[in-house]
Structure formats: structure tokens, C-alpha cells
Amino acid sequence: MVLGKRNVLQLLKIFTFAKSKRKVSPTLLVECLEEILSHLVQDRSSLYSCLFVNRLFCRLTIPILWQNPFEYQNKSGSRLIRTYVSCLDDNQKKLLLDNGLKVPDLPKPFFDYPKYMQGFDFFHFSEAVEKWVEGNYWSMPPFLIRNMKFIEQLIGNMLFSRSIGLETFRYYRGFRNIIDYQYFTDIKLYTGFTHSLSKLRTFEFQAFSYRDINSFTAWSDLFENISISTKTIEHLSLFIPHKAHNNKQLCLSLSKLIRSQTNLKSLIIDELTALFIFDALTSQAQYLTFLRVTWLSKFDLLYQLLPICSKLEALEFSQVSQVSQSESGINDSKFQITQINLKNLYCVDDNPSQTMINTILQMSNKNLSSLLLKNVTAETLNNLELHCPKITHLCLKISSKQLPKFIQLLSGLVLKHLSLENLPEEPRYATEDIKLLAQTIPLSLRYFGIKFHMSLTDFKSFCKECGASLDAMALYYIPKMDVETLISTVKYSKHIPSLKYIKFGRDVFKFYNSLLINDLEKVNKFKYTIGEAKSLNNRFYDMGIPIDMSF
Secondary structure (H helix, E strand, O other), rough: OOOOHHHHHHHHHEEEEOOOOOOOHHHHHHHHHHHHHOOOOHHHHHHHHHOOOOOHHHHHHHHHHHOOOOOOOOOHHHHHHHHHHOOHHHHHHHHHHHHHOOOOOOOOOOOHHHHOOOEHHHHHHHHHHHOOOOOHHHHHHHEEEEEEEHHHHHHHHHHHOOOOOEEEEEEOOOOOOOOOOOOHHHHHHHHOOOHOOOOOOEEEEEEEOOOOOHHHHHHHHHHHHHOOOOOOOOEEEEEOOOOOOOOHHHHHHHHHHHHOEEEEEEEEEEEEHHHHHHHHHHHHHHHHHEEEEEOOEEEOOHHHHHHHHOOOOOOEEOOOOOOOHHHHHOEEEEEEEEEEEEOHHHHOOOOOHHHHHHHHHHHHOOOOEEEOOOOOOOOHHHHHHHHHOOOOOOEEEEEOOHHHHHHHHHHHOOOEEEEEEEOOOOOOOOOHHHHHHHHOOOOOOEEEEEEEEOOOHHHHHHHHOOOOOOOOEOOOOOOOHHHHHHHHHHHHHHHHOOOOOOOOOHHHHHHHOOOHHHHHHHHHOOOOEEEEEEOOOOOOOOOEEEEEOOO
């Protein structure tokens, strides 16, 4: 179960109070606090606050803050390296001095920070090292490259030898990386590298460019080493540049890595890389629960993979830009409909191949429970009605032209979550359609996301006519960004008696937070829990596991 931030903070207060009253045994208290704090892993500001509660909170919070130090691109990355340098022993610090590098005059740390590392991002690590030695990113003198290699090796040895073990390992090289990655092969020589990967769960390798053909050898060595080090990878993400697809050794080592895993559940891969190692993919396809294919140009790949993905629950795909329907690779004589047990389908392309979408809907074996589409046609709605009777979560970008037909099929659906989007530049939904939508919304609906423009009068009418017992409503637009409009919007929401939560789109929520105290009180007097709405691109599931997006 994933706890919300508000619930986590409430639990922390309860256990802090319990500790002061000595109502909980010390061992149980520590175990409970560890579990509660783990739910704040994405909320660093709250974790930082926990550092200053007391010694116990500090001792339990530090490992969480330092479990993935290079997860994000950090402007203060040099400070991370500075802290790690302070963890070196005296002999290692002397090596820095011998190489002309300054050693920070810091006391010995109270915590063994390298021990807590469970996630490693090689690119962000290299960037942090570069910033620490204060070089020029675009024109690096030879001594800087030498020092970067030396520091990476020294810090890398310490991190991998003292880490309790990695769960996540990421390598990324963008289109414009100038940094010298020729020494990337050294990473497998880090002290403790092999042992630290023994329980690896997530491996992401995204190489959109390369230095020269030596990079292919380096990558091949890395894949070979990982295939020997671990069999526990559950989540794999791959992108190999097209020019590397002629390298036989790279194909063999990557294929070996994939075949060696015994618990692979999710895969993110581009079309060409998938074709590059297709035989290896077919050996694992039957175990996948989540699949995302990017840069898709034709349906052939999915047509071959999907029938053997017997456990697949979630499919995401995105196409190459401006692929025409005729280029999608589908024609009725070539492809036969094979039934699969797909539960979640997700496509955010503004102009996806409708033939591809409709074919997958027909293949879903009437098991689809969630669907996100950015372009809905009449044929899509027909297939939704015929082949998706179990759908409970829908997020659609639908035009005013198609809205009436969508309203017709609504009454036959048992929806829990519905979000509708219509771009501002497109014709607005008609008043009569908005009223009919409110009257037709399934009684089972608990969350409604509104990302289309309507007048205050239409919104008031919608709330009055809505028969569903909504728990939450997300409003991405309001007719006018002023106090009176915002107050009226919240006031009219009271026509839905069951409503407890109102979520605003980013701009509206920012405006709400900027209100003066008197105006804020006028909005809050209606007693709603108000927050920021999630992006409509958010999934209804996490790697194939359905999640509740209502709150």
C-alpha cells in the first residue's frame, strides 16, 4: 500500500507522541518509523525536516536520503562528491593531494554514507565528479580528464565496495554528451562492482550516441559482466543506437544478459533495439507484465510479441513522428486477431495509428480495464463499446464532434475514473452535450477529470445534473482566472453532495496558492480538500499493477 504524504505525516506525529509517552516498545517504534519514512522517499523536503526531530529520526532518515544520491541531475553534485571525499581514509586522501587536488577540511562523518547507496546513475555521477574538479565542460584539458578518471575510480571503488548492494543501475548518454566516455569500461573494475549487483532489480541503459566503436566494446563488456553478476533484474530499459546494431558481439552479450534473468517483469525498449535482439526477447516475453515500445513504425513487432506475452497486463507504445496509416504495417489480409489478456493500454501520441489502436482493442479479449488515448475516432468508440466491457478507468482526448457518440456508450460502462480533454483551440463542447454528459455519467464513477473549457453556467448545470457520487473532481481550467470565478466554481461543486476533494490544474492551483488570506478563506469555507491535479499522462497503473488515481 502506498501512503499519501498527509497520512505519512500524521503517522509520524502519532509515533512521535507515542515515544514521548513510552506507549510503544523501542524495537517496534523503530520498525514502524522505518516503514513510515520509506513512504516519503519522493518527498525530500519532508525527509530533510525529519533530520531535525531527534537523533532517532535522523538515524532513520539519513539512509533514505542517501540511497540514490545520483538519481537526478543535481546542480550541487559537487557537494555530493565533497561529502564522499570526506569518507575516504587518510591514504586515499593523500592520493588526491599527490594528484594536485584539494582535500576539503571536513570532520569525519557521523554516518557511513557510501553504505546506504542502493541506486547508481553513471552519467550523473560523472557530471558530479566533473563539477567537483571544476573543469570546463565543453573544452576539457588533458589534466582534467586524467583527474576525472582518477576521482571516478577512487570514489567508485569506495561506493561499490561499501554499498550494501544496488537495486538500481542506470547508464545514460544523450545526443550531446561531450564528456569522454572512453574510460567507461573501468566501471566493471570498481572494487566490489560484481558483488554489489547481485540483487539488482532495475537496469536502465539509454545510449542515444557513442564516442567511437570502442564504446560498443565497453557496452558489450558491461552487459557480459552484469549477466554474470545477477539473475534478479525485474525492470529492464534499453536503447541502443542504430549504428551499433551491426556489432555481433554487442548483440550476443546483450542477448545473454536478457536470457540470464529469472524474474524479468517489465521491459522498455525501442523498436529497432527490440528487432536487434528479438530472439532473446521472445525467450522472456511470456514472463512480462509490462511492455513499453518506443519509436514504433510498424505493427509487425507488436503483432509477433503480443501473442506470446501471456502474462502481459500493461502495454504502452509511442510511434515515430508522422507515421502514416499506410505505413503502420497493418492490413486485414495479413494480420489476424489473436486474443491476449491485456488490462491496460496507454498511448499519448497526438496522432497515433488508429488501425494499430483498434487492432489492439480487438485483441484485448474483453479484459481491458484502463485506457489512455490522445486521439479518439468513431471507430475507436465502436471498438471500445464492443470489446471493452470491463473498462473502469478512461482518459481520453475527444473532440466535440465525437463527444455525443461517447455519451451514448457511457451508460453501458461501469467506470470508476474518467478524464476528458479537449484542446482550447478546438471547438468547445456544446452546452446541451455537457448537460447530457452529466446526466449519463455512470453511477459508479468516483473521479472525474475536466480538461475542457466551459462557462460557469455550464459548470453549475453539470454539477446539478451529475448523478454520480463523486469523491474527487479535477478542474484543469476555470472560465476566468480571478477570485470570484474561483469561489463560484468551488461553490457550485457543492451541488455534488458526496464530493470531498477538488484538484486544480497547475496554473489554477498556482493562482489558488497566491490568494490573499481573506480570499483564501472564502474558497476554503466550503470544506474541500484542495490540491494539485496530476497530469493526464499519469498512468492508472505502476508497471502493470493498477493504482488508485482518485486522490
